[in-house]
Amino acid sequence: MGTEAVTSRKTLLPGYSFNAVGWLSLTVVAFWAVIAVIAPLITPHAVGDIVDMDYFGPLSREFPLGTDYLGRDMLSRILFGARYTVGISLAATLLACTTGVALGMAAAVTGGWFDAALSRFLDALNSIPSKLFGLVVVAGVGSSIPVLILTLSVIYIPGSYRFARALSVNVNTTDFVTVARLRGEGLPYLIRSEILPNIIGPVFADVGIRFVFIVLLLSGLSFLGLGVQPPNADWGALVRENIGGLPFGAPAVMAPSFAIASLTIAVNLLIDNLPRKIRDRSA
Template structure:
C-alpha cells in the first residue's frame, strides 16, 4: 500500500507543473512583426505602382529646376536629378514599371512552370522526359546572359523583357512544382481519383494543385524578387526600360554621376529597390516559416 504522504506529494508536484510554450508559439510574435513589416513595405510599393503617377507633383520629364543633383526642399522633396527634374515624380512614376513588370513576369513564370510541372506527372513517360529536357536546358543558362542575348538579338522592348524574365525563371518554378507533384501523385487520394476514371486535367486541378498551392505562391514571391533584381540590373546597363519611360534601375543609372556627391537622385531609387525586395523577402519568409510551424 502506498503511503498517503507520497500520494499527496505526487499530486502537488504534478499540479504545480506549468505548461511550457512550444518554440512555434514563442516565435509567433516575432513572425507577426516580420510579416507586418514585410507586408507594409511590399504593400506600399504596390500602392505606389498603382496610384503613384496620379500623385506625382510634376510630369515625369518636366524640368522643374536649374539646379542639378539638388537636395531636398519644399519644392522638391527628394531633390532633382542630373537634368533638374523632380526625383519624387520620377520615382512615383518609375515604380509602376519595376513593380508591374516584375509581377506580370512572376505570375507567368509560376503559371507556366507549375502548370507543366503538374501535367508532366500525368502524361506519358516520353513526353515528360522531353519537357524536362527543355526546362533543364533553359535553367542551365544564367538569367542575365539569356536576357543580354535576347536583347542583343531582338532589341529592347517591354514585352521582350517580360519574355526574357519568364524564360529565365519558369524552369526553376517547373522543377519545384514537378518535384512536389511527383510526390503527391503517389498518394492514395490521387490513385482513388484515377480509379474513379477522372481525367488528367481534373486530377491536376482538383487533387494535386490544392495541396501545393501554398508552396507555389511562396516560390512565386521569390521569383518576384529575382525578377526585380534582373530588370533593375538590365536597366542599370541601359538595356531595360528605355527613355522617355524609366524604371527604378534606370533612375539609378541616369544619376550615377551624383554618387560621389551623395545626391538623393541616386540614393532614393536605390533605397526604393532595396525596400521593395526586402519587404517581399520578409513577407515570404514569415509566411513560409508560419506554415512550417503550423505543420509541427
C-alpha cells in the same frame, strides 16, 4: 456547439496570424503596390519635365529627394518608376509561375517521354546564365515592355517548373490520386482537384521568391541600359542615369537603390514570416 466553435476558432487563428515582422513587411509591399497603381495621380511633376535649372539639386521643400542629372524631380520619377518595376516584375512572375507550375504538374502526372523531354529542354534553358540570356534577347529584339515581360518570364519558367514538378511527384504517389486515376479521372481533373490544392502553399511562397529574383534581374538589365527606355524609367534605370553624380548628387542614386532594397527585402521577410497555416497549407 457554440463552445466547440469558439475553441476551434481560437486554435486556428494563431496559425493564420502574422508576427510583427510579417506585418511590417506586408505594409511595405502593400505601400509600393498602391504607389504603382496611383502613381500618375500623386506625382508632383511630370516624369520628363525639367523643373530645376540646377542638375543634381539638393533636397528641398519643393524637391524632397532632389533632382537628377537633367534637373527632373526625383520623387516623381521614383513614384512613377514603381509602375514599371512592380508592374513588369509582377506580370513576368505571374506568367513564369503559372506556366512553370502548370507544366510541372502535367509532367509529374503524365510521366514517360513527355516528362523526360520537357525536363531536359528546360534544364538546357536553365543552364544559360540569366543575365546573359536577357542581354542577348533584349539587345537583339529591342527593349519594349512586352519583350521585357516575356524575356524575364522565360528565364524563370524552368525554376518554377522544377519546383512544382518535385512537389507534384510526391503528391502523385498518394492513395487519393491513385483512386482518382482508377475512377477514370483525366489529366485536367487530377491537376486541378488533386495535385494543385496540395502544393498551393509552397507554390505561393515560391512565387514571392521568383518575384524578388525578377525585380533584381530587371533592375540589372535597366542598369545596363536595356530596360525601360527614356524618358520613362524603372528604378534600375534611375540608378544608371544618375550614377555619375554620386559624389555630389547622392540622393539621386541612393533613393532608387533604397526603393529596390526596400521592396525586395520586404518581400523576402514576408515570405519568411508567412503564417504557418498559409505557408504549409494542404488540402
